[in-house]
Amino acid sequence: MGEASPVQWRERVPVWRERQASPLPASAPREKARIVIVGTGPVGLAQAIDLGQRGHDVVVLGRFDFVPLGSKAICFSKRSLDILDRLGVGERAVERGVIWNVGKVFWKDEREPVYQFDMLPVKHQKMPGFINIQQYYLEDMLLERIAELPNIDIRWGHDVTGVELGNADAGVAVASAAGDYHIDAEWLIACDGNKSTVRDLLGLDFEGRVFEDNFLIADVKMKGERPSERWFWFDPPFNPGQSVLLHKQPDDVWRIDFQLGWNIDREACVRPENVDPLIRAMLGPDVDYEPEWYSVYTFQCRRMERFVHGRVLFAGDSAHLVSPFGARGCNGGFADIDNLGWKLDLVLRGEANADLLESYNAEAVTTADENILNSTRSTDFITPKSKVSAIFRDAVLELAREFPFARSFVNSGRLSTAVSYPAGPLNTPDCDDWKGKGVAPGFPALDAPLGEGWLLERVGKGFVLLCNGDPGFTVPGVELLDIADAGNIDLLIERYGLSPGAATLLRPDQYVAARWKSPTEAAVTEALARSKGASGS
């Protein structure tokens, strides 16, 4: 049996939106499915849309019969927005969210920032550097999109209680208020969060590090004229010796993170009467606000050694967990499903061997490691663990006021950007000299205007050969996108170094697979095969 029934979950997890508990499937007690996704969090929902859009029937199991409320993710990166746009919710999210590009870092009581950064250094792209939006709004949007797709069967209040790893399938035991049943899944994708049941049931590892610190996350509603920027303080007078982060969300909700230290009374510090003095010290004694949600978090960085275990694939928090400085949690999870979706699609269609999923393991582990590395470094800078470390931190902040060089050491969170795989197994190394220009194999496509729209709106379903002029051949399974006669292509040509005759092969997840100054049919065919997992040697 599961830990708790859907009814009991309500006592532990606050409800944002009710969903109707789903009945038993018609095929119960024993059912066969090609794809089962565990988890109705953002990662599971996004994975379902990706595979649904690619034409697959998908079963999604969620133990809650509601969308949870609470303070979780708010910052979504440009790369996530590119992915969400491909899934049909990018524009909705940007419209509803608060757009921001600039982050400022303050120290002590100084009014001028010691450092500031811009998350969209390359302008003229469809999506902004970042948006802030409450995680439950995003989950709502993903669910709206799922409702538009006929082939996604989402089951609320269906709890996975057993998993058995077979050679060609995974057996899943499901408990629901309507009864228990079993599914033989050809592929099981575990998007069941950091306390993953699937991971535990299979006895798999989740190694890492716990940071001995507590953070109070206070979401408060208030009218304010502050700009929509990320403001971060080291050692401000309103939280001496600790850090504070202020961020705007839609609906006049502001998120304030107060670092609290290790030895605190976690129950007491979320009581409104204890949060109030912190907020008034920060925003002024007369500030008019309403509490939305208060919670306390301790952060960890962990990951599974492998994300692929036979027919069971892990994505999102079940596979990796990061501290939130840098907003790499959910953004990292979206990177997983983006990478996995097209590969599983090809495997299910018989167009690629299941070995292709090994490259999901390689690339997603690379992404997770980069995210963990960055969030660990940020956490060590923000919360120094020794006296010397604190002295270095303060020396950096002190020097940063005066000397530009020191600003690059200031680390209040390196915010999530797309991770590249320059040594990725699916890339075809360059044979031409690109003189450091363009987007190299293993890097994510850079957006650019194209005609009335944007390049990234035109790629992301299958493989695309982006070319400047008709190459004179076609390769089955590769769509030609010849921009020669399109309008508004100067930036695109510049960004890809796409001189007349040149071409760039893009994967279905908008990563560059290969490129040529003058492509041949044989070269494109070979690069395509390599991208589908045929070993290059």
Added chain:
Amino acid sequence: MKLITSPNIADADGIYQRLIALHHGRSEEDSMRVNTRLILLLINHIGDEQAVNEAISHAGGEEEQ
């Protein structure tokens, strides 16, 4: 670039004297702060990552590879 470990400054005594004078009359805490600033300034000037990495290893008493 390999870290230079043979003599590389003309007036070693003068530089050493100024280094000690920098700490004159400071508390231990303040000295530590000043040393840290100095390290960061010098690291940036050196710039070369390999040289800095070697210096970090030598400072920690590690043998050269």
